[in-house]
């Protein structure tokens with residue numbers, strides 16, 4: 001990597017930041033694409049968020065990714081928010097267009113791309129059971145609804161949050177029904193039988209935990225699982241999918257997908273295939 005006076009500077013802001021895969025992924029793709037740019041980790045505490053966003057303008061950075069805990073808080077400091085990011089309520093990618101800062105959310109796009117690439121799953125007209133009601137759930141719900149699924153059933157441990165999310169989004173997307181349920185066996189059994197896709201957006205499995213009732217076992221034979229958790233070993237949910245020959249994918253591909261979509265927004269060209277993925281499966 002040759003740094004000179006024309007090198008474009010990008011990065012990621014978050015707190016903490018040292019664990020992020022994005023610098024390795026983005027720099028590998030930048031190098032492979034032969035672009036004169038560099039992507040750096042920036043440790044930004046919440047009290048300094050506004051100044052950090054100002055610095056994108058004042059230092060003429062090409063763009064940044066935004067990660068935990070700033071994805072929501074960054075919105076008021078930007079000049080324009082892409083409609084999907086606005087609905088999701090979170091921005092993970094900022095593009096600096098001649099001093100105007102535009103916020104996007106590529107997590108949802110990365111998720112849809114992963115469904116297609118990893119599971120050969122086309123969302124249009126499909127029935128989905130989605131576990132969880134946090135930020136990751138919002139990105140998945142908006143992108144699935146925009147992709148024309150027929151039905152999303154949101155189930156969450158804290159039922160109120162599922163109900164609130166369903167209320168917020170139902171009626172927003174024509175032809176898409178969005179409903180809520182308790183996260184228990186009785187409430188989900190019928191929906192799981194009919195579902196084409198099960199999405200886990202909760203953190204259950206990250207530390208090897210299981211859901212307290214059978215879920216994957218209740219799916220039909222041709223349903224698929226997308227589990228946003230990724231851990232060094234298969235989680236219990238993923239292991240059950242494997243045991244029951246249910247096709248599944250984990251959050252690794254979403255991480256790659258969001259990175260590839262961000263790269264495309266900044267550089268207006270697709271990153272070379274597979275380069276980012278190779279950085280995180282090492």
Ligand code: ATR
Pocket residue numbers: 131132133134135136137156157158159161201202203204
């Ligand atoms: P993210 O932004 O990654 O979605 P979040 O907003 O903290 O993170 O949401 C975490 C999700 O995991 C929530 O849906 C949470 O359920 P609650 O709303 O009931 O808290 C879910 N979650 C966390 N631990 C869980 C557990 N042990 N069992 C079931 N759901 C759990």
